[in-house]
Amino acid sequence: MFSDYAAFIVLLPVIAFVLTLFLGKKLYSGGALLPIAAIAGSFIISFGIFLEIYPKDGIVQQSWPWFAGMNIGILIDPLAVVMLMMVSFVSLLIHIYAVGYMAHDPAKPRYFAETSLFTAAMLSVVLSDNILQFFISWELVGLCSFLLIGFWYHKPSAAAAAKKAFLVTRVGDVLFLAGIVLLYVNMSEIIAGRGFTVPAGNFILQFKTMFAAIPLINPTQLTYITLLFFGGAIGKSGQFPLHGWLPDAMEGPTTVSALIHAATMVTAGVYLVARTFPMFAATPSTISAGVPDSLLIVAYVGGFTALFAATMGLVMNDIKRVLAYSTVSQLGYMMLALGTAGAVVGAQAVGISMFHLISHAFFKALLFLCAGSVIHAVGTNDIREMGGLFSKMKITGTTMLIAALALAGIGIPFINIGTAGFFSKDMIIEKAFEYGQLKGDFIPYAFAIIAALLTSIYIFRLWFMTFTGTPRSERHSHESPGVMTRPLMILALFALFFGFAHLGFYDYLNKNFELLTGEKAAPESGGVQMSPIVVLLPVLVGVLGFLISYAIYHKKMLDMSKLVSSQNPLYKLLLNRYYEPKIGADIIGVKLTHDVVAQSGEFVDRKIIDRLVIDNIISNTLFKLGEFIRKLQTGVVQNYASITLLGLGLLILLLRIKFGGT
Amino acid sequence: MSLYTYLLISAIIFAIGSYGIITQRSGIKILMCIELLLNSANLNLVAFSSFNGNATGQVFAIFSIAIAAAEAAIGFAILVALFRVRDTINLDDINILRW
Numbered sequence: 001m002f003s004d005y006a007a008f009i010v011l012l013p014v015i016a017f018v019l020t021l022f023l024g025k026k027l028y029s030g031g032a033l034l035p036i037a038a039i040a041g042s043f044i045i046s047f048g049i050f051l052e053i054y055p056k057d058g059i060v061q062q063s064w065p066w067f068a069g070m071n072i073g074i075l076i077d078p079l080a081v082v083m084l085m086m087v088s089f090v091s092l093l094i095h096i097y098a099v100g101y102m103a104h105d106p107a108k109p110r111y112f113a114e115t116s117l118f119t120a121a122m123l124s125v126v127l128s129d130n131i132l133q134f135f136i137s138w139e140l141v142g143l144c145s146f147l148l149i150g151f152w153y154h155k156p157s158a159a160a161a162a163k164k165a166f167l168v169t170r171v172g173d174v175l176f177l178a179g180i181v182l183l184y185v186n187m188s189e190i191i192a193g194r195g196f197t198v199p200a201g202n203f204i205l206q207f208k209t210m211f212a213a214i215p216l217i218n219p220t221q222l223t224y225i226t227l228l229f230f231g232g233a234i235g236k237s238g239q240f241p242l243h244g245w246l247p248d249a250m251e252g253p254t255t256v257s258a259l260i261h262a263a264t265m266v267t268a269g270v271y272l273v274a275r276t277f278p279m280f281a282a283t284p285s286t287i288s289a290g291v292p293d294s295l296l297i298v299a300y301v302g303g304f305t306a307l308f309a310a311t312m313g314l315v316m317n318d319i320k321r322v323l324a325y326s327t328v329s330q331l332g333y334m335m336l337a338l339g340t341a342g343a344v345v346g347a348q349a350v351g352i353s354m355f356h357l358i359s360h361a362f363f364k365a366l367l368f369l370c371a372g373s374v375i376h377a378v379g380t381n382d383i384r385e386m387g388g389l390f391s392k393m394k395i396t397g398t399t400m401l402i403a404a405l406a407l408a409g410i411g412i413p414f415i416n417i418g419t420a421g422f423f424s425k426d427m428i429i430e431k432a433f434e435y436g437q438l439k440g441d442f443i444p445y446a447f448a449i450i451a452a453l454l455t456s457i458y459i460f461r462l463w464f465m466t467f468t469g470t471p472r473s474e475r476h477s478h479e480s481p482g483v484m485t486r487p488l489m490i491l492a493l494f495a496l497f498f499g500f501a502h503l504g505f506y507d508y509l510n511k512n513f514e515l516l517t518g519e520k521a522a523p524e525s526g527g528v529q530m531s532p533i534v535v536l537l538p539v540l541v542g543v544l545g546f547l548i549s550y551a552i553y554h555k556k557m558l559d560m561s562k563l564v565s566s567q568n569p570l571y572k573l574l575l576n577r578y579y580e581p582k583i584g585a586d587i588i589g590v591k592l593t594h595d596v597v598a599q600s601g602e603f604v605d606r607k608i609i610d611r612l613v614i615d616n617i618i619s620n621t622l623f624k625l626g627e628f629i630r631k632l633q634t635g636v637v638q639n640y641a642s643i644t645l646l647g648l649g650l651l652i653l654l655l656r657i658k659f660g661g662t
Numbered sequence: 663m664s665l666y667t668y669l670l671i672s673a674i675i676f677a678i679g680s681y682g683i684i685t686q687r688s689g690i691k692i693l694m695c696i697e698l699l700l701n702s703a704n705l706n707l708v709a710f711s712s713f714n715g716n717a718t719g720q721v722f723a724i725f726s727i728a729i730a731a732a733e734a735a736i737g738f739a740i741l742v743a744l745f746r747v748r749d750t751i752n753l754d755d756i757n758i759l760r761w
């Protein structure tokens with residue numbers, strides 16, 4: 001019954017967007033209730049669909065023809081339905097929280113309209129049944145991200161950050177689009193040359209058609225296609241080397257950071273790889289073909305990003321930037337999971353990665369909302385000016401501690417009690433270890449385990465510096481209102497207990513591609529028995545990180561002033577974010593793009609095309625010709641009449657010559 | 663009389679009209695010449711219609727006469743307006759519509 005209304009999952013927030021934009025000013029709290037009601041509706045429909053399809057392992061497919069063999073459609077399989085529930089639920093909580101957080105902002109209708117549009121776009125990404133609709137929604141999501149990062153556009157830094165986000169993700173989007181074009185070319189080729197037929201009622205760029213065509217596509221081409229897709233994912237999910245925009249995106253309101261740049265939008269890249277996972281998995285797994293297989297690249301980029309971003313998280317002083325680097329790092333974990341587990345357990349990797357994606361959405365949204373609550377109370381982003389807040393903000397402090405424990409993956413191994421992150425992240429690290437055993441390549445595992453240690457250090461550094469010790473500035477902080485703290489508590493419950501759903505979750509997601517393509521998934525690889533040390537190590541490094549932060553930032557057992565100074569080259573390197581903004585903006589942006597490409601383009605356009613070709617040749621000739629011809633217009637009516645008659649005579653003469661006659 | 667005679671008369675009227683349009687300078691005379699052109703065409707229509715036993719041509723001629731009446735009314739109205747402004751309807755003096 002609910003599945004008949006699947007289209008309303010997207011349509012409700014779209015309607016709310018329009019209404020809020022135009023009528024928001026006249027309504028309570030800038031029209032916040034419209035998006036909240038709409039997204040609650042989306043969540044209810046998503047949840048209803050889940051309840052409908054879960055018991056019978058069904059999927060929902062609806063499709064309408066569009067143009068030239070393309071379609072618009074809805075595909076809700078296990079992968080999509082869990083994403084739909086997560087996106088609409090987290091978005092709902094953040095919208096409620098925003099009523100309190102944005103209470104003093106004059107532009108509330110614009111805020112709520114844009115977040116509502118964003119939610120619609122993201123939901124549309126999730127339930128697309130073809131890659132083209134996926135791409136269109138993906139771009140819409142990027143647009144909303146741009147608008148919301150630049151929400152306070154009168155701040156130059158926010159305007160610059162919005163521009164940077166737009167341009168950097170554009171690099172990825174162009175790669176993604178190129179991937180779609182290449183895919184389309186290959187599909188047309190196999191339809192023309194190898195007898196592949198698109199079944200009636202299916203369309204060429206639908207996911208199930210794509211998956212059915214995998215065995216026929218040239219493997220090298222398939223690798224290129226998947227790598228181009230992954231390029232899009234790199235841009236959207238802030239993976240190295242296109243990660244720079246994500247920390248800068250923290251210029252937007254904190255609720256936007258929580259909604260878009262932590263919980264939902266940035267996971268679209270991971271979702272893209274998960275969605276097209278059968279293609280990634282089918283790429284040739286040897287380097288002998290001259291190209292490495294795509295999963296290897298996914299694993300390495302993800303693993304490297306996880307570690308690379310975590311190192312920068314260690315030294316940031318802006319509470320939101322620490323969390324931003326944490327997001328980049330965790331997204332790296334999800335990619336790593338797809339890459340390594342993909343090689344070990346095939347399509348089950350999707351379940352492992354998605355589980356981390358969803359538990360991450362809960363605790364990272366929670367972390368950001370707590371940070372927002374702190375910023376709301378203290379009025380600054382700088383953790384050096386905070387401290388001792390726990391006594392004043394008990395709810396925020398407690399929920400943030402829960403989120404930090406979840407992020408660090410704290411739990412008790414062997415008896416399986418722990419936070420959401422404990423289940424999801426440890427699974428990823430264990431799979432990375434299995435990958436190492438299988439391929440004799442422990443580098444991804446090393447990335448993962450070191451990043452886990454750093455994660456734990458930076459998040460507890462953040463917590464200790466914010467909530468414990470003595471206040472480092474004179475500010476009258478207070479606990480946030482109930483409309484803000486209640487979403488925190490709900491998210492904290494999920495961050496604590498969501499992990500226990502892991503077995504059912506994996507089982508459910510494992511069926512995903514089987515349900516879609518009708519092919520049986522590869523049988524389970526028998527569950528390699530892990531040595532206890534491997535199971536224990538992720539938790540151990542988590543606890544170790546906690547102890548290190550406790551010793552340094554709470555007990556002040558180590559004097560950090562020597563390490564944390566501009567004299568220390570390593571600290572400087574990290575604080576300057578590996579000079580990424582410098583390289584990205586100054587060298588690539590200004591020197592290369594502006595000074596070389598744009599300037600030479602301007603020279604060719606202005607001096608050669610405009611001046612030489614257009615001015616001298618085309619327009620001068622036309623002017624001279626016009627000067628000559630205008631003399632014909634004498635203004636004497638008889639002249640015109642004579643010429644008309646002359647023309648008539650000529651016409652008759654021509655007709656006579658042509659057709660003869662008497 | 664044969665069809666040929668009608669066509670010949672029509673051609674003569676047309677030639678007179680054309681000659682008038684080119685040589686005359688007075689706006690009124692030119693309008694009258696235009697009427698000659700139109701009516702030579704009407705004559706053709708009626709002649710063909712009559713000789714081919716088909717009434718369509720005559721219907722056309724009636725339409726054409728009605729339109730010619732409207733056209734003449736507008737033409738004379740323009741000339742009257744022009745005369746009020748410029749005190750002349752000699753077309754040699756009215757040549758501002760040019761480069």
